Amino acid sequence: MDNQAKSSGASSFTSAMNLDQQGVSSIPQRYVLPPSQRPNIIHHDEHVLPLPIIDLSDFHDQSRRYQIINEIRNACKEFGFFQVINHGIDQSTINEALKAAEEFFNLPHEEKMCLFSDDVHKPVRYGTSLNHARDEVFCWRDFIKHYSHPLSDWLHLWPSNPPSYRKNMGNYAEAVQGLQNKLMEMIFESLGLNPSYLEEEVNGGSQLLAVNCYPACPEPELTLGIHPHSDYGSITVLLQTRSGLEFKNKNNNWEAVPLVEGGLVVQLGDQMEVLSNGVYKSVIHRATVNVDKKRFSIVSLHSFAMDKKIGPAKELVDDDHHQLPKCYNEFSFSEFLHFISNNDITKERFLDTLKIMK
Ligand code: OGA
């Protein structure tokens, strides 16, 4: 539909980047969170374990691999995320993707608006907040999201400007897709499953790249870059240019995920919680903004194919003995999309709708 952008709220669209460019000295009321949801309090809990940074070098070596898998298991159980270093993606690939992101968000507003949509089913869309059409309180972020795997199916739909965008972002997308294949094998192994568990579905699954821009914000204590949520997929691989990502720990306190130079954050999503029958939990996270500098993130959301139903692995369910009864109903990525089109995910978690109460 040609006037799709108009009918879905483009006329009322103001992005965080627009406000930044206007040089506003306070944030509009629509961005102000109720006091209990503001990001001001960070607790520093004592940890038995430090926040996990896992070195993936030499992971082909058998004894090294065993050690890495142990570290992954501990990190997934304790935190639901970890950071990886020596992950095999060149720094130049990362830098070029970040440059493409920066150039994209610097384009004139009208040009970005050609890709605007509030429809979560669009394969490529520019937008702001979480769901501009539904959010009661907006988030201080702009994004471009696009499907990325297999690249040749989607690349022609990606932004054609800046001219280097498709090549540079595409190289990064492919490199991360390769990394996720390795990570999924190791995560499955850490659960006691065969590393090649659902191999075809993992290799042929969906990859959605969310490229986020969080402009400097005059009142960062009143708002967030992205509201608390867990990701829907199996795993998410996140690259951040500054600290800002925070996760909810086991004591229900928010903690910052420190910026690790050259590192990537790996987060467990809802499909992994369901697949593992709750042995691992998806991590609830949010992003804060800051007063002086833009922050970028490139978030690679991996999941099984759109209509593939994911339920607990039968190896991890033991209904007969009531030791590990099945704790979740199955779901597919498309069912998640249906849910977020019709519900406010800051009020109800999709995952909670799948839990089997016993
Ligand atoms: C996301 C997300 C956090 C960040 O896009 O799902 O959680 O730091 N982003 O950008």
Ligand code: NI
């Ligand atoms: Ni997320």
